[in-house]
Every structure is written in structure tokens, then in C-alpha cells.
Amino acid sequence: MINEQIRDREIRLIGQDGEQLGIMSARDAMKLAHEANLDLVKIAPTAKPPVCKIIDYGKFRYEQARKEKEARKKQKMIEIKEIRFSPNIDTNDLNTKVTQATKFLSAGNKVKVSVRFRGRELTHTAVGKKILEDFAQKLSEIAVVDKPAKMEGRSMVMFLAQKRN
Numbered sequence: 001m002i003n004e005q006i007r008d009r010e011i012r013l014i015g016q017d018g019e020q021l022g023i024m025s026a027r028d029a030m031k032l033a034h035e036a037n038l039d040l041v042k043i044a045p046t047a048k049p050p051v052c053k054i055i056d057y058g059k060f061r062y063e064q065a066r067k068e069k070e071a072r073k074k075q076k077m078i079e080i081k082e083i084r085f086s087p088n089i090d091t092n093d094l095n096t097k098v099t100q101a102t103k104f105l106s107a108g109n110k111v112k113v114s115v116r117f118r119g120r121e122l123t124h125t126a127v128g129k130k131i132l133e134d135f136a137q138k139l140s141e142i143a144v145v146d147k148p149a150k151m152e153g154r155s156m157v158m159f160l161a162q163k164r165n
Contacts, residue, residue, distance in 0.1 A: 002057050006050075007026070010024070010026075010049045013029045013053075014053040015053075016036060016038060026052075029054075032054060041054075041060060080159075082111075082113075085114070085116070085135075086118070087121050094135065101113070102139065105139070105162045108162060110161050111143070111161075113136075113158045114155045114156065114157045114158075115128035115156045118154070122154060128156045142162065145160060146160060
């Protein structure tokens with residue numbers, strides 16, 4: 001809230017240099033802000049009494065936007081890479097997929113491993129579960145099971161994440 005939007009009877013006022021000006025009425029604080037050609041901005045609305053500050057509102061919003069942008073820049077987006085199998089995968093093909101998953105995990109991504117069942121293969125879900133367990137076992141050096149294997153429609157899905165040191 002800024003300027004005339006502040007309807008509280010009493011507020012705690014902070015000056016433009018950061019000094020405490022004490023508790024006063026909102027009307028008196030508005031007069032001080034107008035004399036300084038600045039805005040009265042409510043900083044802490046939940047405090048008793050609410051805290052307001054005399055600042056340039058445009059500059060305040062610019063600084064806030066800049067801080068948010070800087071915070072977004074520093075956060076790391078974790079991607080989820082997917083590796084798919086069929087229930088009748090061969091050991092060499094499985095080893096190739098292990099190598100691929102190792103690359104994904106070392107890059108800091110999570111890996112979604114899924115076994116897709118087609119037709120009558122759906123009756124042999126135990127085979128798919130065994131394949132996923134073997135896959136997790138081969139990657140146990142660098143990965144930990146984030147979410148264990150579970151059926152989602154015609155696929156059995158498991159998530160792996162990089163092991164924390």
C-alpha cells in the first residue's frame with residue numbers, strides 16, 4: 001500500500017535515511033512524505049502498529065524487481081531425463097542405457113526410468129519390476145532411488161537422483 005491507500009489510524013514511521021521518526025498518525029506521515037516529494041509506503045502491514053517508510057516508490061519497486069531477478073538467476077533448474085525400456089530388453093542394451101543414465105545423473109539431472117508394457121506383456125509386470133531393480137542396482141554407486149517403481153497406466157516408472165556426498 002502506498003500514500004492514500006494507507007488507512008491505519010497510527011503507524012510507525014521510518015524516514016528516508018532509515019531513522020526512526022516514531023509513532024504518528026497516517027495523515028501526519030503523509031504530510032511529511034509530500035514535503036519531501038516522496039511516497040509513504042507500508043513496509044510491514046502485520047506489525048502493531050504497521051511500519052511505513054518514506055521512500056521513492058518507483059525506485060523501491062525497481063530494486064525489488066532486480067533482487068527477484070538476481071535470485072531467479074542463481075537457482076538451478078533440475079531437468080528430468082527419461083529412459084525407456086521394454087520388458088524384453090537384453091543385457092547389452094541395458095548396459096548402454098546405464099551409461100546414458102550415468103551421463104544424465106553426473107550432469108545433475110534426475111532420471112525417469114520407465115518400462116512400457118504392450119499387449120500381453122502387461123500380465124508380466126514382475127519382469128518389468130526386476131529390470132528396474134537391476135537398473136537401480138547397477139547405478140547404486142552414483143544414484144539413489146528417488147521414487148520407487150510403480151505402475152502408471154501401461155508403464156512402470158521409477159525416479160533416480162544423484163547421490164549426495
